[in-house]
Amino acid sequence: MDAAHRPRHPAPMTEAPLSAGSDFQAARLTVRLPAIVANYRTYRRMAGPTAVAAVVKADGYGLGAARVAPALAQAGCDSFFVARLEEAVALRKSVPQARIFVLDGAAPDAVPALISHRLTPVLNSLAQIAAWSAAAGVGTSKLDAVLHVDTGMNRLGLPGDELAILSGEHARRLAGINPVLVMSHLACSDEPANSLNAEQLSRFKQALAMLPPAPASLAASHGAMLGMEYHFDLVRPGVALYGANPQAQEGTGKGAPNLMQTAAVLTARVLQVRRIDSGSSVGYAATFRAKRPSMIATVALGYADGVPRALSNKGFAALGGHRVPVAGRVSMDLITLDVSDLPEAPHIGDEVELLGDTMTLGEVAAMAGTNEYEILTRLRRVPRVYEGQ
C-alpha cells in the first residue's frame, strides 16, 4: 500500500450502523455555538439600547434551531423569529419562555395552534388581522401580534391601501389585538448606497405615524449596519449570527472585513486517492480532462449534502490549509478534487474543508453563484456536531 492509500483514520471495525454520534463520520457539519453567541453579542453591542431578536427560521438557517435558540436564550435573547407555524411549534419546546414570532402570520386555520403554543403572529394583511381579532373576541384577554407593513418588498405585509384602511379604522379592526411590534423589511439593505433603503425608512416612519403607538422594527443583519436610524426598538438579525458578513453584498464574498465569527464548518473525509494520466477524464460527463499527470482525491460530500452542483469545475476546498480545485462534476454523494499541487499527497481519511475558516461562507456562495443563506440552508443530510454546549 503506498502512502497515499494508507488509512490515517481507519473506520471502526464494527457492523453497527453508523449514526450521527458514531466515531466515524464521512462528513460533518460542525456548528460553533459559542461563535453564534459571540455574533449575537456583537449585535447587542452595536445596537446599544435597541433590543436584538434572533431569526432562527429554516431550522436556524440549517444549523439546528433546537440547539441554536437555547444557546442564544442563555445569552439573554428573549425573542425569536421563524417563518412557519410548524417551526414555531417545534421551537416552543426548545425555548419555553421566549417570545416566538411567526412571519407567515395568522391564516384562519393556524389560529388555534398559534394560541395554544403561545406564539405571536406577524399579521401581514387585513384578512389576517380580522382572523386574529375574531380569535381574540372569543377569549377574555387581548392577543399579542405584530403588524407588518410593506414598505417596498411587495412580498408580505400590509400594502399601502390596506394600511390606509387600517389607519382609518384601527380601533375597530384591531379590537382584541395588542400590537407588540410594528415591523417592515428592507429589500436592498446589503447595498448601503441603494436609494430604496432611505425610501423604505421614510415610508416606515410614515406608517408608524398612521398606526397606534407600538415598538418598531425594520432592520435585519445588513440593515442594522446602515446606521442607528434604522434600528428603532428591535433589530432582528439572522444570517450574520451564523457567520455571514453583514457588511458585504450578499453572494459576493466582498466587502468590509467580517466582524462575525465563523459558525458553520463543513468537512468530509478523503475516501480515495488516485493518479490519472494526462488526458484522462474525471466524473460524470467527463467534464474535467487532465492536462498533465494528476492526483485526484475523492471526498465524501455531494449535492445531496448541500454542496452546490454549480461548484463543478469551479469551486475549491481546503486540505491542510491549502486550497485545491474541484475537478469534474459535483455528484450526489461525492466530489473530486485535483490535489496534484499539494506539497504532500493526501491520505484516505484526511479531512477536507468545504466551508469554514479557509473556505469562507461568502466566498463559497460567490463561487456557487448563490448567497450565504442558500449555502447554509441546504446542509441537511450531513450529521451535525455542536461545539461549545
Ligand SMILES: Cc1ncc(COP(=O)(O)O)c(C=O)c1O
Ligand atoms: C422579515 C424578516 N426579518 C428578518 C430576517 C432576517 O434576515 P437576515 O438573515 O438577512 O438577517 C428575514 C430573513 O429573510 C426576514 O424575512
